[in-house]
Amino acid sequence: MPLAPDLSRRAILQGGGALVAGLLVAIELPWAAARADEPEPTGKRFNAFIHVAPDNTVTFTLPAVEMGQGAFTSQTQCLAEELDVALDKVMTVPAPPDQANYGSPALIVQATGGSTTTMAWSGPLRKAGATARAMLVAAAAARWQVDPASLTTENGVITHAPSGRTIAYGAVADAASRLTPPKDVPLKDPAHFRLIGKPVHRIDTPDKVTGKTVYGIDVMLPGMKFATLMASPVLGGKVGSVDQAQAMTVPGVRQVVVLDDLVAVVADNTWAAMQGLNALAIEWAPGSNAGLDQAQLWAGLEKAAQGPGVTAKKEGDAPAKLKDGTLFEQSYELPYLAHAPMEMTNCVVHVHDGGCEVWTGTQVPGFAQAGAAKALGIPPEKVTIHNHMIGGGFGRRLEVDGVVKATRIAAHVDGPLKVIWSREEDIRQQLYRPLYNEHLKARVENGRITALHHRVTGGSVMARWLPVAFTNGVDSDAVEGAVDVPYAIGNRLVEYIRHESAVPVAFWRGVGPNGSIFSVECFIDLIARKTGSDPLDFRRAHLEKNPRALGVLNLVAEKAGWGTPAPPSPHGARRGRGIALMNAFGSFLAAIADVAVNDTGDVRVTRLVIAADVGQVVNPDTLEAQIQGGATFGLSTVLFDKITFAGGKVEQGNFNDYRILRIDEMPVIEAHVVPSKENMGGIGEPGTVVTQPAVANAVYAATGVQLTRMPIDRALIAKGA
Amino acid sequence: MDLKINGADHQVDVPDNMPLLWVVRDVIGLTGTKFGCGIAQCGACTVHLDGVAVRSCQLPVGAVGGRAITTIEGVGATPAGAKIQKAWLDLEVIQCGYCQPGQVMSAAALLAANPQPDDEAIDAAMAGNLCRCGTYVRIREGIKHAARA
Amino acid sequence: MRRILTLIAGAIIVVLGAIFGRMILQPGPYGFAGGNRVDLASYKGASPTGVPAELAAADPRTRGEYVTRMADCEACHTAKGGTPFAGGRPFVLPFGTIYTPNITPDPETGIGKWTDAQFLTAVHKGIAPDGSRLYPAFPYASYTRLTDADVLAIKSYLFSLKPVRQANKPNTFGFPFNQRWLMGIWSAFFNDDKRFQPVQEQSPAWNRGAYLVEAAGHCGECHTPRNLLQALDQRQKFAGGQAEGWNAYNITSDRISGIGAWSNDELAAYLTTGHAKGRGVASGPMHEAVALSISKLTKSDIAAMVTYLRTVPAIRSDRLPQPAGPAPASPKLASIDNPVGKRMFEGNCVACHAWTGAGAIIEEARLTGVRSVNDPTATNVAQMILNGAGRPGTGRPYMPSFADAYSDSEVAAVANYVTARFGAAGSSITAKEVAALRRQN
Ligand code: FES
Numbered sequence A: 001m002p003l004a005p006d007l008s009r010r011a012i013l014q015g016g017g018a019l020v021a022g023l024l025v026a027i028e029l030p031w032a033a034a035r036a037d038e039p040e041p042t043g044k045r046f047n048a049f050i051h052v053a054p055d056n057t058v059t060f061t062l063p064a065v066e067m068g069q070g071a072f073t074s075q076t077q078c079l080a081e082e083l084d085v086a087l088d089k090v091m092t093v094p095a096p097p098d099q100a101n102y103g104s105p106a107l108i109v110q111a112t113g114g115s116t117t118t119m120a121w122s123g124p125l126r127k128a129g130a131t132a133r134a135m136l137v138a139a140a141a142a143r144w145q146v147d148p149a150s151l152t153t154e155n156g157v158i159t160h161a162p163s164g165r166t167i168a169y170g171a172v173a174d175a176a177s178r179l180t181p182p183k184d185v186p187l188k189d190p191a192h193f194r195l196i197g198k199p200v201h202r203i204d205t206p207d208k209v210t211g212k213t214v215y216g217i218d219v220m221l222p223g224m225k226f227a228t229l230m231a232s233p234v235l236g237g238k239v240g241s242v243d244q245a246q247a248m249t250v251p252g253v254r255q256v257v258v259l260d261d262l263v264a265v266v267a268d269n270t271w272a273a274m275q276g277l278n279a280l281a282i283e284w285a286p287g288s289n290a291g292l293d294q295a296q297l298w299a300g301l302e303k304a305a306q307g308p309g310v311t312a313k314k315e316g317d318a319p320a321k322l323k324d325g326t327l328f329e330q331s332y333e334l335p336y337l338a339h340a341p342m343e344m345t346n347c348v349v350h351v352h353d354g355g356c357e358v359w360t361g362t363q364v365p366g367f368a369q370a371g372a373a374k375a376l377g378i379p380p381e382k383v384t385i386h387n388h389m390i391g392g393g394f395g396r397r398l399e400v401d402g403v404v405k406a407t408r409i410a411a412h413v414d415g416p417l418k419v420i421w422s423r424e425e426d427i428r429q430q431l432y433r434p435l436y437n438e439h440l441k442a443r444v445e446n447g448r449i450t451a452l453h454h455r456v457t458g459g460s461v462m463a464r465w466l467p468v469a470f471t472n473g474v475d476s477d478a479v480e481g482a483v484d485v486p487y488a489i490g491n492r493l494v495e496y497i498r499h500e501s502a503v504p505v506a507f508w509r510g511v512g513p514n515g516s517i518f519s520v521e522c523f524i525d526l527i528a529r530k531t532g533s534d535p536l537d538f539r540r541a542h543l544e545k546n547p548r549a550l551g552v553l554n555l556v557a558e559k560a561g562w563g564t565p566a567p568p569s570p571h572g573a574r575r576g577r578g579i580a581l582m583n584a585f586g587s588f589l590a591a592i593a594d595v596a597v598n599d600t601g602d603v604r605v606t607r608l609v610i611a612a613d614v615g616q617v618v619n620p621d622t623l624e625a626q627i628q629g630g631a632t633f634g635l636s637t638v639l640f641d642k643i644t645f646a647g648g649k650v651e652q653g654n655f656n657d658y659r660i661l662r663i664d665e666m667p668v669i670e671a672h673v674v675p676s677k678e679n680m681g682g683i684g685e686p687g688t689v690v691t692q693p694a695v696a697n698a699v700y701a702a703t704g705v706q707l708t709r710m711p712i713d714r715a716l717i718a719k720g721a
Numbered sequence B: 001m002d003l004k005i006n007g008a009d010h011q012v013d014v015p016d017n018m019p020l021l022w023v024v025r026d027v028i029g030l031t032g033t034k035f036g037c038g039i040a041q042c043g044a045c046t047v048h049l050d051g052v053a054v055r056s057c058q059l060p061v062g063a064v065g066g067r068a069i070t071t072i073e074g075v076g077a078t079p080a081g082a083k084i085q086k087a088w089l090d091l092e093v094i095q096c097g098y099c100q101p102g103q104v105m106s107a108a109a110l111l112a113a114n115p116q117p118d119d120e121a122i123d124a125a126m127a128g129n130l131c132r133c134g135t136y137v138r139i140r141e142g143i144k145h146a147a148r149a
Numbered sequence C: 001m002r003r004i005l006t007l008i009a010g011a012i013i014v015v016l017g018a019i020f021g022r023m024i025l026q027p028g029p030y031g032f033a034g035g036n037r038v039d040l041a042s043y044k045g046a047s048p049t050g051v052p053a054e055l056a057a058a059d060p061r062t063r064g065e066y067v068t069r070m071a072d073c074e075a076c077h078t079a080k081g082g083t084p085f086a087g088g089r090p091f092v093l094p095f096g097t098i099y100t101p102n103i104t105p106d107p108e109t110g111i112g113k114w115t116d117a118q119f120l121t122a123v124h125k126g127i128a129p130d131g132s133r134l135y136p137a138f139p140y141a142s143y144t145r146l147t148d149a150d151v152l153a154i155k156s157y158l159f160s161l162k163p164v165r166q167a168n169k170p171n172t173f174g175f176p177f178n179q180r181w182l183m184g185i186w187s188a189f190f191n192d193d194k195r196f197q198p199v200q201e202q203s204p205a206w207n208r209g210a211y212l213v214e215a216a217g218h219c220g221e222c223h224t225p226r227n228l229l230q231a232l233d234q235r236q237k238f239a240g241g242q243a244e245g246w247n248a249y250n251i252t253s254d255r256i257s258g259i260g261a262w263s264n265d266e267l268a269a270y271l272t273t274g275h276a277k278g279r280g281v282a283s284g285p286m287h288e289a290v291a292l293s294i295s296k297l298t299k300s301d302i303a304a305m306v307t308y309l310r311t312v313p314a315i316r317s318d319r320l321p322q323p324a325g326p327a328p329a330s331p332k333l334a335s336i337d338n339p340v341g342k343r344m345f346e347g348n349c350v351a352c353h354a355w356t357g358a359g360a361i362i363e364e365a366r367l368t369g370v371r372s373v374n375d376p377t378a379t380n381v382a383q384m385i386l387n388g389a390g391r392p393g394t395g396r397p398y399m400p401s402f403a404d405a406y407s408d409s410e411v412a413a414v415a416n417y418v419t420a421r422f423g424a425a426g427s428s429i430t431a432k433e434v435a436a437l438r439r440q441n
């Protein structure tokens, strides 16, 4: 999901000029030039995204991948809307690695994430569809010797109403593709949309409901072998020695591959490989992180957070205002988190003839290609990536460590090899959401915050993942929620301190705003409570100039019945209602959570109401699903989740100790959408971001205890604690 | 060893303690049944044995005996399975879809045994199926929708 | 007045003396068998000591390893995830934590410099080479029955292992429990320092069983309750004790509270594989005992243990009722008012154990009829939830630990739900008790 709109805006507005131009050129390129490395299919390709076959089959090559967020459908809606074809006549395939054609206008590189698909691609895809349609119409007009303006299109058929003639797209595809693509084709008037803005059925679900969808983990190739692996349990450790004797006696085990940092067992099936791995006697050389533990990681972060940091945003003179008056100060700490998508890391690799083929689901096909190439010491062109549906990304598949490890193993194996990680390996060897320390200090005058100092300390994903976006020592993602607060405050200083530990960090659903917005929203509740104000009124007082933020806040308050107490619940005598507001990814969301807390501190969220203003919507049904899904993700996070280290090893390993919310713990979720003509905003992540502070604030309201280190520590809110 | 899967007979030569999940996926090649945890905590691997939902990741193939195995590829042929699949499409329950074969199998077994499940029955039958995408709200609606169909 | 006081004092002394006397003057571990106990040398019958006949011709290392397995040294002398026999495993006792020592042949941190005589003295008398007294957490009062030859066979096996340099951890006992010399008094009372004496009237199998159970296997250390002086109360022999926070159940031949209703085959299966159909799975310390020791014994030795166990007199424990039978399949059991427990059970447990408790997938997952589920303290159920059993992906039954992600109150709730639904009498274990169990692990 990751990546921040701040970056996306910059990419489009500033550095993005060349990229957009490159994209337009790409759209205008004929198929053969754009994709010279692949055999030309029958039929004609109009641009990098659209291919029309003589039998009228239309194939869309989609730049953003599908991992559950509905991107395939929304992109197809955009293309099909302008091309005037029916959704059920369209085939969709994911794009191969090809930065020139499919590099994201928002993310610079070819990547799907950061809730950017719609904002990045809806424009270019509509333009591609409209251009192809204009060419088809022009070809038909030429054939019939009529004025193109007299032709209409619908469902892949061109009609000349005066003469009653019709012709299918397939019949003129060849002629059309020889025309020079017109420039500046007008886009449809939204009033005439048939697909955009409509809750159309998703195109990927029919196969998913019958088990036909082939995720990366489902790829089957003739002669394929299966492997599973184990990397050093201690971060950064190496393999000392391996005794293979027992493993080789397991029926079906073929080979043990020992690399410097990991061991893999190759077998006739995954089960045999797992048994083989269990039977290995491995001695690890744990290296320098053997003493690493969580207390130390927290302490290191806290020490780094003493500041000063690099300025990310400055308005007025916050430090001067924060010298005296009524001051509030608090730090909030957020844990490492694993993505734990249901489809664990896996990859099929076949190294042969000086090159290699990779079958996997990736959010970054170009990185996957480069990673495999580097692992083998061959040029990227020699690596073919076959991208697949992803069984949940959440940022995990923005990383290609799974591809690289599989390739390194496959290099020692004859024939294609499927490498599947166990769930334990997946949780213990991930890259994690950074540990954050968010320090806030505010001055309050006459019921308003008049100065705010927010210092964000943590590991930087951006610095590693997209160095160009790590400018002047500031991680634009980590500070986004602090920089773009919706509230009018006046004097503000936002600082960033990069503090890396040995733990590798990655984007994670909700990215930076998960930390910065969580802390701002909790801090506001702290001040409201301490100054005897109502948390809703207190927020409203800072929002006169922000109608979209005020709009969602008022809507959520009305729908949830703010001001009335949370209803009684069998789950606990202490009840509370909490509110939170979010402005990130180009969207505005507000949430109200009701919680019940029992005497031993167990928290049950009983109801969640969310109001969203995400600008124009491509698919309202997907929007609702993403709000529900994002919120559920946030619930697991705030209630249960943390990754901790002891002796340099991750302590969690599977769903018994990395807890995911279950259906019987699920509250009612009500999503309300504000109709909006504003620019399209992202929606994959906001639900996750806004839910967490709403729940934390509800727990605060219920117990009178504000928890400042996540997840909720039940011991601290047990009765009488 | 002889297995009856989705009405067809399969002969496999595998050790008795191999979990059915891997027999179905790797040996027979029916990859609709998913691996999610391997420890009976997520439900992604759910199949039916004589109509009862079980976790195939913890089921030694040797314990199957003559019981009929139904996987996601075959559940559409049962009345409850067909209803659930249709409800899932009608309500767009699915997101990434990886957990959904398991969800559909658990829901179909529930519906076959209890044609009008209430919330408590849905919780009891579905709580073992995790969904990281968070489709629970719609799963609940989907089962009720299927029950009405 | 003074006389009365003197009389009272005298009476108290007499009563205390009687109580202490009763604690101290215990019947022998197999005193119940009667008959004539004779020295090994004069016993007529196959030798009950050493390795079984099948292994008589094996090489010395194999024989040494077998005897080491019989005495189950590895379980205690290995830390979680540590190198076998290198020690460091904590035992949380009421007066502090004791760590087992390194018994690999490392000369500095292990027992590499020990002579045969020193080793014998330690194992038989509980006295270390430096003369200091060992705590009876080391079961020398049982091991004292091992023959010299068997003790030295263990030593030579240990000396064949790779030396591991791992310093011993000091225990955390405070005064007066840190006064090791007090153990001298303890041993004077409770360690008779006598080698095994077979009972002439019993069968060779019985005598072999007695040697395995009493001398090597030291079963009573967990299964026999202890008195105030921390000595085994042999009058309550095998009526159930404690082991690292787990209940070690009654293994007398009582049909209701003990194992009297188990068939020989069930007993043998349980001892060999850690599981007998309908009888549950060996978990916690018993799982280790089976995995590291009993399961490695020959069929004839298992049969001998069964023969011996069968003769242990029945003792009824009031706190262990007759296990309940199968439970109804419906999750709707209005009488169990435990929504948290039900929720945990439906999410985390049903997949393997089933709503009927009969086990959804494998027999090992059956809950009904199992002793721990019918134990109204729910101690072992809570321990199972906290600790789990086994490892994933091994092809053996595995249950994950739920300790990290679930709170004490949740663990207590699900334990109480399980006993109420599947047991003879529901439990009411509290979050506090669960917290105490966590500290034991
Ligand atoms: S894979 Fe079987 S329950 Fe998770």
Ligand code: FES
Pocket: A068, A342, A391, A392, B094, B095, B096, B097, B098, B099, B100, B130, B131, B132, B133, B134, B135
């Ligand atoms: S739909 Fe993605 S895990 Fe359930």
